[in-house]
Amino acid sequence: xxxxxxxxxxxxxxxxxxxxxxxxxxxxxxxxxxxxxxxxxxxxxxxxxxxxxxxxxxxxxxxxxxxxxxxxxxxxxxxxxxxxxxxxxxxxxxxxxxxxxxxxxxxxxxxxxxxxxxxxxxxxxxxxxxxxxxxxxxxxxxxxxxxxxxxxxxxxxxxxxxxxxxxxxxxxxxxxxxxxxxxxxxxxxxxxxxxxxxxxxxxxxxxxxxxxxxxxxxxxxxxxxxxxxxxxxxxxxxxxxxxxxxxxxxxxxxxxxxxxxxxxxxxxxxxxxxxxxxxxxxxxxxxxxxxxxxxxxxxxxxxxxxxxxxxxxxxxxxxxxxxxxxxxxxxxxxxxxxxxxxxxxxxxxxxxxxxxxxxxxxxxxxxxxxx
Numbered sequence: 001x002x003x004x005x006x007x008x009x010x011x012x013x014x015x016x017x018x019x020x021x022x023x024x025x026x027x028x029x030x031x032x033x034x035x036x037x038x039x040x041x042x043x044x045x046x047x048x049x050x051x052x053x054x055x056x057x058x059x060x061x062x063x064x065x066x067x068x069x070x071x072x073x074x075x076x077x078x079x080x081x082x083x084x085x086x087x088x089x090x091x092x093x094x095x096x097x098x099x100x101x102x103x104x105x106x107x108x109x110x111x112x113x114x115x116x117x118x119x120x121x122x123x124x125x126x127x128x129x130x131x132x133x134x135x136x137x138x139x140x141x142x143x144x145x146x147x148x149x150x151x152x153x154x155x156x157x158x159x160x161x162x163x164x165x166x167x168x169x170x171x172x173x174x175x176x177x178x179x180x181x182x183x184x185x186x187x188x189x190x191x192x193x194x195x196x197x198x199x200x201x202x203x204x205x206x207x208x209x210x211x212x213x214x215x216x217x218x219x220x221x222x223x224x225x226x227x228x229x230x231x232x233x234x235x236x237x238x239x240x241x242x243x244x245x246x247x248x249x250x251x252x253x254x255x256x257x258x259x260x261x262x263x264x265x266x267x268x269x270x271x272x273x274x275x276x277x278x279x280x281x282x283x284x285x286x287x288x289x290x291x292x293x294x295x296x297x298x299x300x301x302x303x304x305x306x307x308x309x310x311x312x313x314x315x316x317x318x319x320x321x322x323x324x325x326x327x328x329x330x331x332x333x334x335x336x337x338x339x340x341x342x343x344x345x346x347x348x349x350x351x352x353x354x355x356x357x358x359x360x361x362x363x364x365x366x367x368x369x370x371x
Contacts, residue, residue: 004133010366014137015340016065072343073139082108094252112177140194141230142223172229198246202257243276248339251307251349258285263292274298280305280338290327302338309350
């Protein structure tokens with residue numbers, strides 16, 4: 001068993017721009033002009049290539065680029081018993097753009113079953129070697145919880161769960177089961193992707209929840225509860241990290257605001273091994289909340305943006321790392337892009353070459369800072 005563990009000094013979140021061949025195959029598959037077998041073959045070939053590229057760049061972590069998914073979060077939820085979805089053209093308003101997402105909702109109680117992502121992980125794991133370890137990314141339990149209690153789903157969810165606490169218990173139990181499935185498949189590095197904390201920072205979020213008559217402190221307690229309950233019984237040699245984001249769709253974002261108002265919860269009390277934090281522009285605020293990170297956690301600074309193609313100034317990023325080190329020791333810090341390059345299959349507005357140039361810069365800077 002490979003003993004390498006995330007995070008690494010130079011790291012990345014997980015998703016990559018879909019290749020032209022994969023996008024063409026997806027369209028052909030949706031049009032029923034190629035079979036399941038043909039589509040799966042092409043997908044596996046393109047995953048193999050993207051893994052080879054990650055290794056070529058010298059990274060110690062590999063992912064499948066989330067190439068099998070349409071959405072970073074919803075596809076996982078569809079693998080739970082009690083969850084269904086349909087495409088309606090609805091979506092979520094991001095900064096100047098509608099993120100078109102499948103409606104995803106309850107049709108029964110949430111339970112775990114054999115999850116397809118575990119099989120996808122097994123395909124990825126074959127590419128591990130003495131220098132690289134596979135990690136798999138799934139939406140945080142809080143993300144699944146939030147999906148079921150958004151205003152559009154609230155009344156439907158109440159058909160199956162009278163209280164949020166009952167929903168939290170079932171989600172946590174399902175995640176515990178799926179974490180075990182991943183572990184038994186040989187996964188030792190799992191990542192929760194979590195936009196829930198990023199969605200409740202800032203004045204706009206405060207006003208939004210106030211208008212709904214919801215106490216924001218109660219929301220924070222529930223997000224922390226569901227994430228930590230899901231982690232109960234986690235094997236000691238399995239590393240589960242959390243990536244916190246404010247939205248990443250076609251180079252747009254969902255919300256803005258500093259971490260100050262959630263640091264006492266997620267930074268101080270969430271029982272993950274590391275935090276991958278979005279810090280690529282002024283929307284994220286300052287580094288002072290890092291002083292709240294519990295001593296058992298590493299922090300990966302997402303200082304390189306995936307939203308624009310321009311390469312950051314190397315010295316500026318180095319200076320930012322040392323600025324962050326005023327609040328948390330340098331030896332507990334790492335570097336990565338702030339998010340994936342294609343949280344949804346539409347991808348961000350940059351090219352494959354620009355994507356890889358970003359990762360080269362991450363490694364170059366990290367090597368200079370940490371050696």
